[in-house]
Amino acid sequence: MPVYKNETLNTWYCKFYYKDWQGNRKQKKKEGFKTQREAKAFEREFLHKEEGSCDMAFGSLVELYIDDCKSRLKPTTLSNKEYVLKHKVTPFFKDMPINTITPTTVRKWQNELLAHESDFSPTYLKTINNQLSAIFNYAMKYYRLPSNPARDCGSMGKKNAESMQFWTTEEYNKFIEIVNDKPISKVVFPLLFWTGIRSGELLALTLNDFDFENRILSINKNYARLEGKDLTLEPKTPKSKRLINIPPFLCDLVNEYVTMLYDYQPNERLFNVTKFYLRHEMNRGCEKSGVKKIRIHDLRHSHASLLIELGFSPLLISERLGHENIETTLQTYSHLYPNKQSEVADKLQNLAVLKTY
Template sequence: MPVYKNDKNGTWYVMVRYKDWRGDRKQKCQRGFATKREAQEWERQFLLQKSADIDMTLESFCELFEKDVRPKLKENTWMTKEHIIRTKILPYLGKKKLSEITARDVIDWQNEMRKLTGINGKPLSPTYLKTIHAQLSSIFNHAVRYYDMNSNPALKAGCMGSEECKEMEFWTKEEYLKFSEAMMDKPLSYYAFELLYWCGIREGELLALTPADFDFKNEMLRINKSYQRLNGKDVITPPKTKQSNRMVKMPKFLCDEMQDCMKMFYDLKDTDRLFPVTKHYLAKEMVRGCKETGVKKIKIHGLRHSHISFLIDRGFTALAIGKRVGHSGEKITYRYAHLFPSKQDEMANKLDMERAEKGEMEDVR
């Protein structure tokens, strides 16, 4: 299909005809190319996309990847992926043909990633390097699974980076109670931190709560959504995982506090956000409380760790805790294994007793 020049402004445009996935004939016009060559290259890549030909560039394939994957993801999840693709993948591999990218190319790309530094001037963390590599590998896996690419060069090249084992931050009950006293001068902040600590819910789950989520008669709290601030807009999404949809039993004192919280509002509707603040606001309040009380500073998510740690210390099982906070029992065991009481001594003593009993029986014979 030829390209055309716009005599009015000297730019080039393309009129391309193609068949969509239904087999219907379509026509698309794309304008604003500075040169004829740019217009022709756009047309070539567009037709390769429509025919799902892996001779298209990685840049063109990523447009298909977005169309295929984005509808399945929460908006904030896609924004994270899109940032990595736009800033860490396409500037280095975007112009290469998908079919011609080799494991050697990926290794060279990995070495370039290791040279990069963050805004703090330090090299990218091993965890972030692993995340970047996983995104590239995910793109190639999509091409293998749905577009007949032979193999995944990122898989052949091997992983980059590693998951860091960061020290888990949490407060003891005594530390939290000291902090919470400093929050009482701002009731909304106080009630927000009460829910975070005594129910172990996530920050986004807290900020999405409405009066309709509270069943005070049965002392239950429904968690079925999450709050995000995206592109300057308040966005309510499904919770993080399927397991995150849950009912949380509240202690009686917390039910009383939440009813007092609702009385602060004038004309509060069932669908109104109970905590119409932002994550930034809560972070500032956390800093304020730590400064006033001298309690060590932790992140907001550390209150969730604190709740789980508190329940472990009180002897509850990983399975029961997992159901309460929206995790699997296996994940609770893995992430908080160092907090569970060790059973090694008990096991060894039991084996000693079993062996001793066997020896006594043999002596009797």
């Protein structure tokens, strides 16, 4: 692998031929290396990457993986994936050939994260580990990596948080009294609490999504903001597209709000704010009302817990929340059903006693 020196600039460069993925012979030239060694290393790594060799460095594999994801993922999902890989995964593995990374190597990386001063939550640790495993699964499928060392090592963290925050109707009523002084807050927080929709679904709503006659809210899109741009995207999952029956008082709140808007078109976003506004209002309302602080997403949990307390079935709750399957609902909210077991036993006892007599 010959490399060359630019005597004028006192730098090194490499120039070589390779075959692309279609089998076409092409030439590659890269300049500006400070040393001969750096130029040779670039050529070697470039060829490993083009050949799909397991000798390629982990950093090169990440580049290939991200390029593959660009046409398959939503911009926000891709951005989150890139952030995790760039800051939590790649720094540790970057220069390691992928075929030299073992379960022991992964274990050392996991231990570093577990002992990190940031004290990452169990759910975030699980997310980070899943991203690493996805990289190796990709290498197994397309670059002949024999096994996934992240899977062989075992996961870290937890899929679900140990405790779930939510408000009772009493806590919600204290909060809403405070934020009612702003027209948008007077509408968006009741919608979040009494429907269980996601914040992105809320912020994507238009007037056309409301059927006031039949009192039905249509959820069919999701709002996100990325790099200063407003994006209207497909919902999180296919089941996220759904129709939600809403009570009359929510219809009245939305209609009252619309009458205050100037030059509004029914296909435009109804609530022209961002998630930052929602968080700011949550903090303001909690501080002034004395209600415990929860996340915006916890309003969704609050709605689910309310429906459970009212005795609605997991299937209905799953459909209303837009979960992909009922298992998600049961896994997320199973801890809210502890008193149901005793109710079952009492009813069975009553039936048995009636039959005896």
